[in-house]
Amino acid sequence: xxxxxRRVTKGLVVQAVxxxxxxxxxxxxxxxxxxxxxxxxxxxxxxxxxxxxxxxxCGGSFPSSSAFGIVGVNGGLANDLxxxxxxxxxxxxxxxxxAASVSTGGTTQPKASLYVNTADPGNIYNGxxxxxxxxxxxxxxxxxxxxxVTTGSGTFTVGEDSPACAWQYGYDKSAQDVAWLTAxxxxxxxxxxxxxxxxxxxxxxxxxxxxxxxxxxxxTAGQAMNVADLQGMIASLQxxxxxxxxxxxxxxxxxxxxxxxxxxxxxxxxxxxxxPGARTLSGAKSNCSQVSFTGAASIxxxxxxxxxxxDYAC
Numbered sequence: 001x002x003x004x005x006r007r008v009t010k011g012l013v014v015q016a017v018x019x020x021x022x023x024x025x026x027x028x029x030x031x032x033x034x035x036x037x038x039x040x041x042x043x044x045x046x047x048x049x050x051x052x053x054x055x056x057x058c059g060g061s062f063p064s065s066s067a068f069g070i071v072g073v074n075g076g077l078a079n080d081l082x083x084x085x086x087x088x089x090x091x092x093x094x095x096x097x098x099a100a101s102v103s104t105g106g107t108t109q110p111k112a113s114l115y116v117n118t119a120d121p122g123n124i125y126n127g128x129x130x131x132x133x134x135x136x137x138x139x140x141x142x143x144x145x146x147x148x149v150t151t152g153s154g155t156f157t158v159g160e161d162s163p164a165c166a167w168q169y170g171y172d173k174s175a176q177d178v179a180w181l182t183a184x185x186x187x188x189x190x191x192x193x194x195x196x197x198x199x200x201x202x203x204x205x206x207x208x209x210x211x212x213x214x215x216x217x218x219x220t221a222g223q224a225m226n227v228a229d230l231q232g233m234i235a236s237l238q239x240x241x242x243x244x245x246x247x248x249x250x251x252x253x254x255x256x257x258x259x260x261x262x263x264x265x266x267x268x269x270x271x272x273x274x275x276p277g278a279r280t281l282s283g284a285k286s287n288c289s290q291v292s293f294t295g296a297a298s299i300x301x302x303x304x305x306x307x308x309x310x311d312y313a314c
Contacts, residue, residue: 048107049281050311052115053095057308058084062098068109069099070207070311073177074117078214079132086184086197096181097188100197107313109301115207115248116177119214120166120222120229123158127151135159137168140235141228144168163228166217170232177206178240202241207274208233210249216257223259227268230258234267246272246300251293261294270296274311278304281312288314 054072087093103111144165
């Protein structure tokens with residue numbers, strides 16, 4: 001995956017994904033890059049390994065063979081769109097179409113999966129209100145309501161910086177991601193000749209990209225709001241019919257963001273893990289033996305850095 005190694009404004013979020021190169025087909029141009037997951041080496045066997053792509057691969061080349069593909073919904077931030085998720089024309093510009101059409105299967109992973117950027121910016125950043133921070137909502141943490149905040153920039157009425165509003169923020173971001181997925185798949189299926197890419201969010205596993213390069217609240221109270229934010233994202237995806245939601249992170253980053261996950265962590269407990277950090281395929285295989293940061297029985301996926309990044313189904 002790729003971390004948005006550019007400045008992150010509170011209320012926006014960072015992250016995208018890449019994968020390893022074997023054989024490629026040409027793709028039409030689109031957007032530039034954010035910091036890719038890695039740049040290491042290591043070969044792969046396309047019949048048993050997969051790749052992950054997102055907006056940094058727009059305008060590049062996509063692998064022509066892959067056991068499975070994982071595609072970033074966002075363009076590097078939690079509230080923006082990957083322009084190559086589902087282009088209106090032609091098929092070769094769509095990473096979602098690539099994952100659905102090129103993948104051969106044969107592993108524990110489905111042919112196509114999705115991942116989304118995450119963050120918890122809070123209601124104010126650098127003295128300025130976050131424009132998409134919620135001001136209302138009924139949540140498991142109670143009601144998200146408004147409050148008045150005075151900064152050096154003035155006095156503002158904003159949603160509270162609370163677990164309730166954080167939960168609602170996460171819920172809203174996932175709902176937006178679901179809408180983008182449906183629109184992208186519909187655009188692909190409307191092209192001529194027609195193709196079959198599911199428009200249903202529940203047809204795909206979804207991965208929450210949780211890294212410290214994103215914008216998160218800090219301290220014990222901040223971690224509690226970060227947890228609420230991620231729980232809101234899961235609740236929104238589940239409401240859309242998604243059965244499998246996992247997390248892309250490392251143990252240290254996950255713990256820094258959430259404070260650690262136990263059986264008291266609600267919907268975060270025992271969700272599948274996708275582990276980055278390896279520089280070779282053999283290193284990725286070895287990482288399958290890591291201890292899950294969410295208490296899951298085993299690691300589902302690992303990644304190794306290359307151009308683009310490769311993924312191994314444990």
